[in-house]
Amino acid sequence: MVANPKQAAVLLAAVADESPELEAFFGCMYYMYYAGLRPEEVLHLADDEFERPPRPGAWSWLHLTGATVAIGQGWSNDEDVTENRG
Incomplete structure (x- = not known):
């Protein structure tokens, strides 16, 4: 639901x-x-990827460039628990 x-x-x-x-x-x-949007796409959003609407109530645009996903520490080269993907 x-x-x-x-x-x-x-x-x-x-x-x-x-x-x-x-x-x-x-x-x-x-x-x-x-x-x-999935949570990993929201985590990756940058201010310049959101094109604000020209006036209130108008449509806006998202220019998604990737996702920030959670990964296991053993799968990372630098011990991070997140990874940016295209």
């Missing part, structure tokens, strides 16, 4: 109250509700 936009807005407000540092992360998934 997927939350509708009104339910998603309520959930985002609850996240902001409980963990403000996570609001932007979950906010991207809420505002990108129709884009269907």
Whole structure:
């Protein structure tokens, strides 16, 4: 089951109250509700990849360049637990 936009807005407000540092992360998934972004794509988003709408209510564009995925420490060359992929 997927939350509708009104339910998603309520959930985002609850996240902001409980963990403000996570609001932007979950906010991207809420505002990108129709884009269907995966969490690893949201983690990889940079400010210059988001083309803001020319006016409120207009469509915006995402220019996705990759994903930041979680990997096991044993699979990394430099002991990182994340890896950027195209």
